[in-house]
Amino acid sequence: MKLSLLERLFILNPIRPLIQRHLEARQLHTLGGLLQGGKVLEIGCGPGSGIDLIFDVFGATTVHAFDLDHKMVARARRRQGRRNAAVQFWTGNARRIPIPDATYDAVFNFGALHHVVDWRAALAEVRRVLKPGGRFYCEEILAHYITHPFWGRLMTHPQMDRFDGVGFVAALKHKGFKVREVREMGDLYIWVIADKRR
Ligand SMILES: C[S@@+](CC[C@H](N)C(=O)[O-])C[C@H]1O[C@@H](n2cnc3c(N)ncnc32)[C@H](O)[C@@H]1O
Incomplete structure (x- = not known):
């Protein structure tokens, strides 16, 4: 699902890369460390x-990246020119x-999966494209916020079958990941490091 106007403003705001660097990526780096191979x-x-x-x-030495929204891809391409x-x-x-x-x-997810209606199928795809032992670095927003009667309405997200931390970790294990580290911030954010079982 594409972003609402409000979420676009948040994501495209110049402050967003700072939050991503100093909060989100720092957590993932603390929990998951450096890459073991360069193709991401x-x-x-x-x-x-x-x-x-x-x-x-x-x-990383090579990064492949995609988005549902071609305008986001165009922005990313310009940024990485x-x-x-x-x-x-x-x-x-x-x-x-x-x-x-x-x-x-390795595969990285900075808060995209909560936009995906069939997020379990997306997890299966992440697992499929990882090498055995490859690492999933994942930062996500939880159901408590997505379905909140006030905060949830500020953004446009799928509302059915959203995940809390326990449900997300259980789904990763069910799809064949070894979950190595989990950190939650309130009922809002989760950071997970999970490796594809060999
Ligand atoms: C909250 S934004 C996060 C963007 C970026 N990862 C960041 O942290 O700045 C979620 C992104 O996921 C994309 N998206 C939504 N559904 C998707 C899907 N099914 N497959 C791929 N990308 C999707 C949206 O277009 C949007 O760019």
């Missing part, structure tokens, strides 16, 4: 600020990733 996918990349962090903080061959983009849905099995050393 970001799902739902938005305007592309996460890609800076995947290179600069986590040490200087990296040329090291980054590849497409417009697409996390529900079906057009990439062979076992391609990536």
Whole structure:
């Protein structure tokens, strides 16, 4: 599902990359450490600020990234222009990733899965494209906020079958991940590091 006007303003705001760097990526780095291999996918990349962090903080050598919204992909492409061959983009849905099995050393998700109606199918795709032992670095927003009678209405998100922390971790395990680290901030945010079982 594409973003509402309000969420677009939040995501495209110049403060957003600072929050992503100093809060979100820091948590993922603390929990999951540096990459063990250089080939990485970001799902739902938005305007592309996460890609800076995947290179600069986590040490990727190649990043593939996609988003459902072609305008976001265009923004991300412009932002990453200087990296040329090291980054590849497409417009697409996390529900079906057009990439062979076992391609990536790591997959990153900075808050895209709560927009995906069939998020469990997207998790299965993330697992499929990871190499055995590959790492999923995941930051997400939880059902308590998404379905909140006031806060939830400020943004446009799917409302059915949203996940809380326990449900999200259970779904990862069910899809064949070994969940290594979990940190929750209130009922709002979750950070998870999960590896594809070998
Ligand atoms: C909250 S924004 C986060 C963007 C970016 N990851 C960031 O942190 O700045 C969620 C992004 O997921 C994208 N998105 C929504 N549904 C998607 C889907 N099914 N597949 C891929 N991307 C999707 C939206 O277009 C949006 O850019």
